[in-house]
Amino acid sequence: MKIKDVLVERWTATTVKKYFDSKNNAITKQDFTVSYPVDGCVMFRFESVPDLARSFFRMAEYYEAQSNLDLADFLDQFVDDKGEVNYFKFWDGFNITDQGFKSWLKKNPKLTQAEKVLVDAVNKHTKTKRFCIIGVAGNDPVNVNHELFHSLYYLQSDYREQVDQLLKEFKKDSAYKTMASVLKSKLDYVKNVDEEIAAYLTAGSQLKMVFGVDPQDWSKKFAAIFNATIKEHKK
Numbered sequence: 367m368k369i370k371d372v373l374v375e376r377w378t379a380t381t382v383k384k385y386f387d388s389k390n391n392a393i394t395k396q397d398f399t400v401s402y403p404v405d406g407c408v409m410f411r412f413e414s415v416p417d418l419a420r421s422f423f424r425m426a427e428y429y430e431a432q433s434n435l436d437l438a439d440f441l442d443q444f445v446d447d448k449g450e451v452n453y454f455k456f457w458d459g460f461n462i463t464d465q466g467f468k469s470w471l472k473k474n475p476k477l478t479q480a481e482k483v484l485v486d487a488v489n490k491h492t493k494t495k496r497f498c499i500i501g502v503a504g505n506d507p508v509n510v511n512h513e514l515f516h517s518l519y520y521l522q523s524d525y526r527e528q529v530d531q532l533l534k535e536f537k538k539d540s541a542y543k544t545m546a547s548v549l550k551s552k553l554d555y556v557k558n559v560d561e562e563i564a565a566y567l568t569a570g571s572q573l574k575m576v577f578g579v580d581p582q583d584w585s586k587k588f589a590a591i592f593n594a595t596i597k598e599h600k601k
């Protein structure tokens with residue numbers, strides 16, 4: 367099964383046109399907005415997926431897989447049999463912790479143009495020692511909630527405990543096995559599979575499409591503790 371069978375394609379006629387209309391321009395800080403959705407979290411919102419991916423992919427891949435990809439490795443890994451780089455079409459959300467960010471930066475002092483702009487912005491906008499940055503493209507609230515879940519899970523230990531407790535119960539449901547196997551086999555997740563399952567359940571949509579199961583009762587439970595925590599930590 368190909369990635370396009372399980373994820374929503376974000377590369378639409380409009381985003382392609384916008385991207386190619388401005389492709390000769392370097393990425394600048396006008397290409398994204400910065401906001402502080404919850405304590406300790408800085409959100410960078412781009413208009414187009416390719417701009418977001420250019421800024422975040424090396425950092426994200428380093429964080430997820432502890433691998434230092436250069437562009438050639440990246441293309442090797444993500445180009446499909448039609449020559450399309452699906453990464454630029456589907457991955458519209460990223461999240462990185464302060465530790466992930468700092469350790470990537472230490473190991474990769476040679477930044478691309480897009481990365482330089484992002485790193486400057488991160489340094490300027492993160493005020494606390496412990497932080498999480500999230501990058502999104504477009505206005506899909508489900509996508510934003512998914513990434514916000516990750517930052518709350520990292521930043522708020524009370525919340526993390528509540529999520530882990532709920533996950534413990536969810537593991538008894540057969541849907542857990544199905545979701546874990548889809549994440550590992552089709553979306554290449556190696557670590558933090560449980561955290562990812564909780565993120566999908568919390569955001570609550572596209573479950574049927576991505577996983578072929580739709581455990582809405584569980585999704586509601588995860589959403590309830592998420593909404594309560596957001597309320598508490600909203601800036």
Ligand SMILES: [Zn+2]
Nearest residue numbers: 512516562565
């Ligand atoms: Zn995620």
